[in-house]
Amino acid sequence: MASFPESRPRRLRRTGEIRAFVRETTVSPADLILPLFVTPGARVRNPVASMPGVDQTSVDELLRDAEEAMRLGIPAVLLFGIPESKDEVGSSGYHEHGVVQQAIRALKREIPELLVVTDVCLCEYTSHGHCGVLQGTDVDNDATLPLLARMALSHAEAGADVVAPSDMMDGRVSTLRNALDGSGFAAIPILAYSAKFASAFYGPFRDAAESTPQFGDRRSYQMDPANAREAIREVRADIEEGADMVMVKPAMPYLDVIHRVRTETEYPVFAYHVSGEYAMVQAAAERGWIDGDRAMREVLTSIRRAGADRIITYYARQFARGTAG
Ligand code: PBG
Numbered sequence: 154m155a156s157f158p159e160s161r162p163r164r165l166r167r168t169g170e171i172r173a174f175v176r177e178t179t180v181s182p183a184d185l186i187l188p189l190f191v192t193p194g195a196r197v198r199n200p201v202a203s204m205p206g207v208d209q210t211s212v213d214e215l216l217r218d219a220e221e222a223m224r225l226g227i228p229a230v231l232l233f234g235i236p237e238s239k240d241e242v243g244s245s246g247y248h249e250h251g252v253v254q255q256a257i258r259a260l261k262r263e264i265p266e267l268l269v270v271t272d273v274c275l276c277e278y279t280s281h282g283h284c285g286v287l288q289g290t291d292v293d294n295d296a297t298l299p300l301l302a303r304m305a306l307s308h309a310e311a312g313a314d315v316v317a318p319s320d321m322m323d324g325r326v327s328t329l330r331n332a333l334d335g336s337g338f339a340a341i342p343i344l345a346y347s348a349k350f351a352s353a354f355y356g357p358f359r360d361a362a363e364s365t366p367q368f369g370d371r372r373s374y375q376m377d378p379a380n381a382r383e384a385i386r387e388v389r390a391d392i393e394e395g396a397d398m399v400m401v402k403p404a405m406p407y408l409d410v411i412h413r414v415r416t417e418t419e420y421p422v423f424a425y426h427v428s429g430e431y432a433m434v435q436a437a438a439e440r441g442w443i444d445g446d447r448a449m450r451e452v453l454t455s456i457r458r459a460g461a462d463r464i465i466t467y468y469a470r471q472f473a474r475g476t477a478g
Contacts (some may be wrong), residue, residue: 243278259466302332330395348384351375356431415460
């Protein structure tokens, strides 16, 4: 085995060309999925204060953003809805003409080659902001499942390419699979938010999606940040129930979990670089405390290096354009 002075690792770092020649991990726009927030109306573009560079948009404006994403080589968008009205059971989330359902139809009509992934969860549509229906102050797992199935079906009927349950109810993946298969949608894949942790880093998203719980928190259904073995158990359960792709969320504080999931399964592994992770970099860059472009690239590279095949990130377009700003 060669050692110094024969071995000199710096030989491979001397120039940009040499560094690129031996680079182990790459990130390309084709690895990224862009989340979009759709709101009712026309010509609406509301900037999200805590996520500079991210807007809530009406369907017409959403089409522009999606078109740009496609031109930049991003293969998919992930849709979230901000509905006109909310109720106890989140019925605006599974309405045939809901905001997300309208957005899906418009996207598949105007940009058919762009993949449309939809978030399946009640929290944006319930008056209390929880991810399921309530029994007193508890989220009722089994009563929530049929509503999630209705939502997933309404997305599939509108033309969604992939449905992505993010609610963390037990049994949701098999419920969705059965519902889809029973209604002629056996070909629609499920991207399961399998290891979704109860995270402080979702704060800005809840501003963007207007989905902050009105009481309590999500710790009775989202995972304890301390648990990595349990993440594997969730991933295995989702795959057994019929998930086609699995996800770890958030990404950067859970790189070890991404790595473990990667070694545990042959299924495609997605990571969600969430709102708070994005906001941290944007805020520090705005103050001139860090170089936003470099930080963006370093973060996304680290998530790929940990083992994620694909990354859901608000940075998708900025990354593809080459600048975080
Ligand atoms: C819905 C959902 C959330 C996120 C994605 N889907 C919020 C939550 O669980 O509170 C968070 C995404 C982000 O922070 O970027 N359940």
